[in-house]
Amino acid sequence: MTIDQIRQYIQEELLLDETAVIEDDQDLLLSETLDSLSVTRLVQHLESELGATIPPEDVTLENFSSLASIHAYLGTL
Amino acid sequence: MDFSWTEEQERLVGEVTEFARNELASDLVERDAQGSFSRDLWKRAADYGVLGWAVPVDQGGAGYDLVTTVRLLEALGEGCPDNGLTFGLGAQMWGVQTALLHFGTPEQVERFLPASMAGESLTAYCMTEEVSGSDAFGLEGTAIRDGDHYVLNAEKVLITFGPVADAAIVFAKTNPEAGRWGLSAFLVDANASGYTAHPVESKMGLRTVPFGKVSLRDVRVPKDQLLGKEGAGASIFTFSQGWERSLVLAPQLGAMQRQLDDCVQFARTRVRAGQSIGKHQAVSHRIADMKLRLETGRLLLYKTAWLQQNGRPNLMEAALTKTYLGECFRDSCLAAIAIHGGDGYKTAQGVERDLRDAIGGLIYGGTTDIQRNIVAGLLGL
Numbered sequence: 001m002t003i004d005q006i007r008q009y010i011q012e013e014l015l016l017d018e019t020a021v022i023e024d025d026q027d028l029l030l031s032e033t034l035d036s037l038s039v040t041r042l043v044q045h046l047e048s049e050l051g052a053t054i055p056p057e058d059v060t061l062e063n064f065s066s067l068a069s070i071h072a073y074l075g076t077l
Numbered sequence: 078m079d080f081s082w083t084e085e086q087e088r089l090v091g092e093v094t095e096f097a098r099n100e101l102a103s104d105l106v107e108r109d110a111q112g113s114f115s116r117d118l119w120k121r122a123a124d125y126g127v128l129g130w131a132v133p134v135d136q137g138g139a140g141y142d143l144v145t146t147v148r149l150l151e152a153l154g155e156g157c158p159d160n161g162l163t164f165g166l167g168a169q170m171w172g173v174q175t176a177l178l179h180f181g182t183p184e185q186v187e188r189f190l191p192a193s194m195a196g197e198s199l200t201a202y203c204m205t206e207e208v209s210g211s212d213a214f215g216l217e218g219t220a221i222r223d224g225d226h227y228v229l230n231a232e233k234v235l236i237t238f239g240p241v242a243d244a245a246i247v248f249a250k251t252n253p254e255a256g257r258w259g260l261s262a263f264l265v266d267a268n269a270s271g272y273t274a275h276p277v278e279s280k281m282g283l284r285t286v287p288f289g290k291v292s293l294r295d296v297r298v299p300k301d302q303l304l305g306k307e308g309a310g311a312s313i314f315t316f317s318q319g320w321e322r323s324l325v326l327a328p329q330l331g332a333m334q335r336q337l338d339d340c341v342q343f344a345r346t347r348v349r350a351g352q353s354i355g356k357h358q359a360v361s362h363r364i365a366d367m368k369l370r371l372e373t374g375r376l377l378l379y380k381t382a383w384l385q386q387n388g389r390p391n392l393m394e395a396a397l398t399k400t401y402l403g404e405c406f407r408d409s410c411l412a413a414i415a416i417h418g419g420d421g422y423k424t425a426q427g428v429e430r431d432l433r434d435a436i437g438g439l440i441y442g443g444t445t446d447i448q449r450n451i452v453a454g455l456l457g458l
Binding site for chain 1: 179180214252255256257258259305306308309311312313315316388390392450451454455457
């Protein structure tokens with residue numbers, strides 16, 4: 001799954017704004033760009049797209065703080 | 078789609094209902110009035126195996142699938158009129174045991190799970206603080222690393238089993254700068270120095286399960302009692318809340334069945350002006366609505382449990398289930414009181430107790446307003 005695909009899902013489905021600018025290294029969590037429900041939806045979407053399970057304990061600041069960190073984490077699954 | 082139960086499931090349901098009716102119903106009016114928790118009844122339920130129903134066989138449990146387990150909890154709620162006891166059992170199963178099974182190390186599971194299943198150890202789930210509540214992650218308690226320990230400071234409120242628990246799962250900030258993403262969870266012994274369980278606080282309903290405050294003042298917790306990874310507290314809470322939201326109201330369905338049966342019997346045998354009151358549509362339509370709420374609630378709960386069992390997303394269904402079952406029980410309780418009239422208003426009948434208990438289901442585990450926020454959010458609103 002590419003960074004752009006993750007970005008597009010966040011823009012269209014979570015932020016409901018296709019034009020929202022989200023840089024690869026932009027913080028998503030501490031800035032509250034994504035609230036807890038949005039993160040849960042994102043995780044479910046990623047699991048569905050990848051056919052993989054993301055353990056709840058892996059949903060941390062380290063792994064989900066930005067598009068780049070999410071992409072890097074998915075590469076470890 | 079197959080709605081039938083197996084013979085084995087039917088047999089278990091019958092046995093559980095009988096057990097609950099015969100063994101878990103004693104002295105309820107008095108215990109409700111006094112607001113007292115019966116450790117004896119808790120142990121009876123544990124000895125019967127209730128606290129191991131959903132635990133895998135290789136962990137010493139019965140290993141029932143979730144649909145079977147909620148059906149058995151429903152049977153428990155039908156036979157046992159003590160809604161506080163059945164709520165407490167569910168809270169222990171879904172909040173505590175599920176977190177242990179999914180995030181605990183083998184050593185943590187070995188230490189806490191067998192005692193939990195045996196009813197010998199009660200574990201409180203300490204999340205809520207005065208400043209948080211529905212803003213669950215807005216808590217202020219801290220856990221600061223100091224060598225091989227964490228030092229916990231927190232004031233937890235509205236904690237089920239807080240006054241009597243032997244241990245606690247405590248959520249606190251290990252990285253205060255990171256907000257909800259700096260939370261971690263810990264297994265804490267209630268006899269640890271600095272851990273204070275405050276007296277039972279009186280409440281409107283569910284009075285047979287105690288709740289109250291828990292204070293932690295410089296409690297030193299060994300690092301091997303960190304539950305899950307450091308910083309994973311929010312995800313652990315979200316995960317276990319998902320289980321609790323999905324399944325904790327299962328006994329209420331049984332209570333609704335018990336209530337329906339009672340109302341039908343009452344309406345058939347209570348005669349006024351020469352006919353049973355059930356012949357009046359003001360009564361019979363209320364009972365028909367009770368049946369409707371019961372059957373639709375069942376479908377929603379079983380579907381949610383099935384999704385959970387099969388690892389499928391059920392965020393929406395869980396929020397709908399929590400909301401719907403909570404409000405159905407409340408509405409059926411009000412109907413039951415209306416049907417019973419003055420008798421329903423009397424404490425000794427137990428009809429009014431169900432209503433007081435039902436209000437709790439609208440609040441604990443995330444209020445119905447919060448559940449509707451989740452549903453609306455998932456609909457893209």
